[in-house]
Amino acid sequence: MRVLKYLLVKEFKQIFRNKALLPVIFVMPVIQLLIMPLAADYEIKNINISVVDHDRSPYSRALISKITASGYFKLADYSNSFKEAFTQIERDQSDLILEIPRGFESNLTREGRQKLFIAVNAINGTKAGLGGNYLSAIIASFNKDIITLYQTGKPIKQPSIQATVINWFNPYLNYQFFMVPAILVILVTMVGAYMCALNIVKEKEVGTIEQINVTPIKKHHYILGKLIPFWIIGMVVFTIGFFGISWLVYGIIPLGSLALLYSYLALYLVALLGFGLLLSTYAETQQQAMSLAFFFMLIFILMSGLFTPIESMPAWAKVIAAFNPVTYFVEVMRMVVLKGSGLVNIQYHFLVMGLFAIVFNTWAILSYQKTS
Amino acid sequence: MSNTNIVIATKKLTKQFGDFTAVDAITFEVYQGEIFGFLGANGAGKTTAMRMLCGLSKPTSGEATIAGFDIYKETERIKTKIGYMSQKFSLYEDLTIIENINFFGGIYGLPKAALKTRTEQLIHRLGLEAEANKLVGDLPLGWKQKLAFSVAILHEPSIVFLDEPTGGVDPITRRQFWDLIYQAAESGITIFVTTHYMDEAEYCNRVSMMVDGVIAALDTPTNLKKQFNAQTMDEVFHELARGAKRKSD
Numbered sequence: 042m043r044v045l046k047y048l049l050v051k052e053f054k055q056i057f058r059n060k061a062l063l064p065v066i067f068v069m070p071v072i073q074l075l076i077m078p079l080a081a082d083y084e085i086k087n088i089n090i091s092v093v094d095h096d097r098s099p100y101s102r103a104l105i106s107k108i109t110a111s112g113y114f115k116l117a118d119y120s121n122s123f124k125e126a127f128t129q130i131e132r133d134q135s136d137l138i139l140e141i142p143r144g145f146e147s148n149l150t151r152e153g154r155q156k157l158f159i160a161v162n163a164i165n166g167t168k169a170g171l172g173g174n175y176l177s178a179i180i181a182s183f184n185k186d187i188i189t190l191y192q193t194g195k196p197i198k199q200p201s202i203q204a205t206v207i208n209w210f211n212p213y214l215n216y217q218f219f220m221v222p223a224i225l226v227i228l229v230t231m232v233g234a235y236m237c238a239l240n241i242v243k244e245k246e247v248g249t250i251e252q253i254n255v256t257p258i259k260k261h262h263y264i265l266g267k268l269i270p271f272w273i274i275g276m277v278v279f280t281i282g283f284f285g286i287s288w289l290v291y292g293i294i295p296l297g298s299l300a301l302l303y304s305y306l307a308l309y310l311v312a313l314l315g316f317g318l319l320l321s322t323y324a325e326t327q328q329q330a331m332s333l334a335f336f337f338m339l340i341f342i343l344m345s346g347l348f349t350p351i352e353s354m355p356a357w358a359k360v361i362a363a364f365n366p367v368t369y370f371v372e373v374m375r376m377v378v379l380k381g382s383g384l385v386n387i388q389y390h391f392l393v394m395g396l397f398a399i400v401f402n403t404w405a406i407l408s409y410q411k412t413s
Numbered sequence: 414m415s416n417t418n419i420v421i422a423t424k425k426l427t428k429q430f431g432d433f434t435a436v437d438a439i440t441f442e443v444y445q446g447e448i449f450g451f452l453g454a455n456g457a458g459k460t461t462a463m464r465m466l467c468g469l470s471k472p473t474s475g476e477a478t479i480a481g482f483d484i485y486k487e488t489e490r491i492k493t494k495i496g497y498m499s500q501k502f503s504l505y506e507d508l509t510i511i512e513n514i515n516f517f518g519g520i521y522g523l524p525k526a527a528l529k530t531r532t533e534q535l536i537h538r539l540g541l542e543a544e545a546n547k548l549v550g551d552l553p554l555g556w557k558q559k560l561a562f563s564v565a566i567l568h569e570p571s572i573v574f575l576d577e578p579t580g581g582v583d584p585i586t587r588r589q590f591w592d593l594i595y596q597a598a599e600s601g602i603t604i605f606v607t608t609h610y611m612d613e614a615e616y617c618n619r620v621s622m623m624v625d626g627v628i629a630a631l632d633t634p635t636n637l638k639k640q641f642n643a644q645t646m647d648e649v650f651h652e653l654a655r656g657a658k659r660k661s662d
Binding site: 059251 | 496499501503505
């Protein structure tokens with residue numbers, strides 16, 4: 042135990058003396074947590090629309106004002122020809138073109154039907170798809186207004202069935218509620234896995250690990266001496282992000298038990314640091330460790346259900362997500378913080394994370410050799 | 414040197430990397446308290462041999478005992494008996510002198526009181542009283558090397574392995590470094606040292622010359638010079654290294 046104490050003292054001294062690393066550990070997560078949730082928003086607003094109005098009638102103007110009044114669209118351009126509007130798309134100034142044909146009003150009132158033309162720039166698929174849908178919905182609603190107006194001569198309310206949606210757990214569909222807890226997971230993951238892997242590889246690179254390897258120091262002491270400091274740092278970073286930012290700034294008050302959340306965090310960090318340790322045994326230089334960590338981090342982040350729901354991934358991607366430790370912590374965070382889930386609801390998550398912890402750490406300890 | 418206590422004994426010790434034999438069946442003995450020079454051109458296999466003796470690298474075949482412990486089965490016990498100073502400077506540059514000494518003393522399991530007195534002695538011997546709380550990274554190379562050596566023998570090992578300890582150091586510091594080596598040898602610590610400086614080879618009690626992974630010659634400097642009809646160790650080295658087939662890097 043004395044040996045471990047010497048290792049921990051040394052490690053903490055080195056970490057707190059590293060003037061470049063310290064802000065990375067403690068300040069960067071705070072800044073990211075303040076910026077990212079505001080930007081990572083699923084709702085598509087400000088879709089730029091180009092309108093080509095060949096009709097220039099009261100009806101066509103009514104349609105255009107209905108579209109711009111919806112709040113989703115921004116009138117980017119009001120052109121005379123489709124060709125002109127298309128150049129706007131080519132310049133990426135516009136996402137959608139709505140072409141209103143000549144005789145729009147007269148055909149609509151006389152014949153009761155008229156076709157509109159919508160062209161969508163599908164390079165940004167999400168924006169295009171949603172924009173197209175929004176626009177169709179607005180036109181459908183416009184259509185209904187016209188029909189009632191035409192049939193009765195004045196706009197009246199028709200009796201109709203309306204479905205009302207209640208959003209459980211996040212009543213105002215606030216995306217920050219959804220994103221902040223999950224982004225916090227990513228930050229803890231980055232700090233943990235990166236720092237731990239880099240720290241050990243640095244000792245390899247500088248050559249100090251050789252000096253350690255000729256001492257009678259026990260392998261598990263050395264590894265614990267590396268894991269414990271980063272485990273503590275992970276807990277501290279999480280606490281700062283959770284209380285300091287998520288709670289105070291975003292007003293996200295966890296519904297579930299804090300003890301449960303912290304128990305899961307504790308286990309998660311053990312698994313994650315095991316992963317960092319594993320990376321460090323395969324990398325010889327900090328550059329290699331960085332590249333390796335970056336590769337895995339991208340997969341971890343994109344395949345964790347953080348941004349895109351796992352349910353809508355293809356089957357093979359679901360398999361990857363299932364082998365991604367981040368997936369489970371993101372789920373646990375959302376369940377415990379937003380839904381107030383208890384241990385019963387997340388016992389499966391505990392089990393899986395326990396397995397991750399065992400596999401990563403065992404693998405890492407086996408591949409860390411004092412003798413080559 | 415009388416053949417009293419053998420502290421290092423190897424028998425056909427071999428290390429292969431793939432089909433390259435870095436160290437080819439070397440057999441030799443080192444006696445307690447002697448300064449044993451381990452010479453050879455770059456790429457001759459010195460460092461590989463030394464790493465095997467320190468338990469950093471597993472031999473492919475052959476036998477060896479260090480301080481009476483078997484090199485295969487008792488590596489961790491060997492590690493309590495040896496000190497090692499690698500080619501790369503390997504103290505922690507972001508820790509102070511005192512912190513480095515405490516750390517290495519601590520992980521060798523020195524009791525607190527002993528650690529304290531030895532730390533004081535060490536700092537006094539090196540004349541580093543004023544620098545004791547400075548970061549090691551800020552010290553000049555010569556001082557770093559002397560400090561690294563002193564830390565390597567802090568736990569009073571029976572053997573200390575020095576891999577080119579004076580590389581890149583000025584002649585005065587080298588001289589001082591060798592004074593430290595003599596002091597350590599007098600206190601009974603066996604010194605196993607590799608070097609490229611032939612004047613340093615003259616300071617050794619016995620010298621072995623490695624050429625292409627084998628020990629081409631082993632004797633006292635005086636006897637070696639006689640054997641090769643040479644004036645200096647430099648000539649002996651050239652005589653032997655000329656026959657090398659391996660390209661030095």
